[in-house]
Amino acid sequence: MKRYYLDANAHAPLLPEAAEAYVVALRAAVGNPSSTHTEGRAARAILDQARDSVAALLGARSGEIIFTSGGTESCNLGVLGLALAAPASRRHLICSAVEHHAVLHACEHLRQHHGFSISILPVDNCGRCSLDALKSLAGEQTALVSVMSANNEVGTRQPVAEIGELCRSRGILFHTDAVQCVGREPVLVHNLACDALSASGHKFGSVPGTGFLWLKSGVALAPVTVGGAQENQRRAGTENAAAAASLATALELSLNQHQAPDRARMHDQIENLWQRVAQSVPSVIRNGHPEQRLDNTLSICVPGASSEDVMIAADLEGLSLSSGSACMVGSALPSHVLLAMGLGRELASCAIRFSLSRELEEDEVSEVVARFARVITRVKG
Ligand code: PLP
Numbered sequence: 300m301k302r303y304y305l306d307a308n309a310h311a312p313l314l315p316e317a318a319e320a321y322v323v324a325l326r327a328a329v330g331n332p333s334s335t336h337t338e339g340r341a342a343r344a345i346l347d348q349a350r351d352s353v354a355a356l357l358g359a360r361s362g363e364i365i366f367t368s369g370g371t372e373s374c375n376l377g378v379l380g381l382a383l384a385a386p387a388s389r390r391h392l393i394c395s396a397v398e399h400h401a402v403l404h405a406c407e408h409l410r411q412h413h414g415f416s417i418s419i420l421p422v423d424n425c426g427r428c429s430l431d432a433l434k435s436l437a438g439e440q441t442a443l444v445s446v447m448s449a450n451n452e453v454g455t456r457q458p459v460a461e462i463g464e465l466c467r468s469r470g471i472l473f474h475t476d477a478v479q480c481v482g483r484e485p486v487l488v489h490n491l492a493c494d495a496l497s498a499s500g501h502k503f504g505s506v507p508g509t510g511f512l513w514l515k516s517g518v519a520l521a522p523v524t525v526g527g528a529q530e531n532q533r534r535a536g537t538e539n540a541a542a543a544a545s546l547a548t549a550l551e552l553s554l555n556q557h558q559a560p561d562r563a564r565m566h567d568q569i570e571n572l573w574q575r576v577a578q579s580v581p582s583v584i585r586n587g588h589p590e591q592r593l594d595n596t597l598s599i600c601v602p603g604a605s606s607e608d609v610m611i612a613a614d615l616e617g618l619s620l621s622s623g624s625a626c627m628v629g630s631a632l633p634s635h636v637l638l639a640m641g642l643g644r645e646l647a648s649c650a651i652r653f654s655l656s657r658e659l660e661e662d663e664v665s666e667v668v669a670r671f672a673r674v675i676t677r678v679k680g
Pocket of ligand 1: 308371399401449478501
């Protein structure tokens with residue numbers, strides 16, 4: 300039986316070229332990039348080349364790219380690093396209610412251990428923050444606003460350009476978690492009016508354990524790891540040059556692949572999937588914003604069919620699905636994103652997310668829907 304992998308928001312399929320770039324760089328980068336001997340300089344050259352290439356693809360400067368071990372570390376570094384470097388008179392943070400835990404827990408850490416207060420920006424029933432709410436929360440003591448570019452569970456995009464302008468006009472730093480956008484669509488950092496942006500390589504076909512923080516030139520950042528001068532004093536620890544090479548290759552390739560016609564194709568595929576699911580599964584509900592959303596994401600709730608039961612039965616039918624966030628697997632709690640959007644706990648515990656990569660063919664959508672309808676019939680029994 301052919302399996303359908305429909306969980307790209309958790310982990311995108313590894314691009315063969317990115318795997319190859321990793322292996323080639325691993326063999327070539329035999330020294331420590333901080334060493335001055337020939338082997339060290341070879342590793343440094345690979346790292347520098349990867350940094351230049353990532354920066355060019357984002358319209359950034361090379362020195363603005365800080366390589367990390369992934370999206371979580373990047374979000375931690377963005378939130379903790381910016382907040383702790385802000386003036387002592389600014390000890391207030393704002394983040395949206397639908398942020399990934401990489402941001403939410405970093406804010407909570409600042410509250411518990413560094414005396415910050417936090418305001419949570421509410422979202423409407425489509426998962427979108429209101430600018431008016433932000434205007435009333437953002438004050439002279441606010442150090443940092445962190446709002447994601449698009450949500451990993453329901454796909455809703457946030458008005459990041461407007462949020463950035465508002466923050467800038469009030470002298471507040473702005474970090475955006477763009478983990479679900481970078482590598483899927485063109486992201487030009489200077490268009491966003493933000494100070495820092497997080498990305499994760501394994502969401503766009505790199506080997507896992509790669510990511511970066513883009514930090515605007517001149518913005519102060521307190522390091523979170525200490526013990527070395529790497530990444531221009533902003534992230535201590537020996538750099539993984541091979542992982543950076545894989546990330547740079549994956550970013551270039553996926554941006555070439557995800558051109559506008561391709562994204563339109565994926566958008567149509569998701570709409571087709573939704574139309575067919577709505578016809579075959581009684582009382583199914585769609586979550587997220589009708590227009591302002593990721594092209595590849597469909598989040599639904601099937602009342603009476605718990606996410607866990609559906610995922611297990613779907614796996615047996617050859618469908619790899621998710622309830623929303625892979626980071627919450629093993630947790631019995633319903634999604635904080637769906638609760639923030641106003642869903643009841645019972646309905647929120649019936650969420651299923653389809654997140655497509657480029658691998659699904661047009662004529663395979665009906666097969667996916669037929670299997671999914673069988674799964675629901677079995678689960679509801
Ligand atoms: N932020 C968002 C929006 C995500 O979707 C994820 C992972 O799913 C992360 C952060 C964490 O990224 P990583 O898995 O690379 O640590």
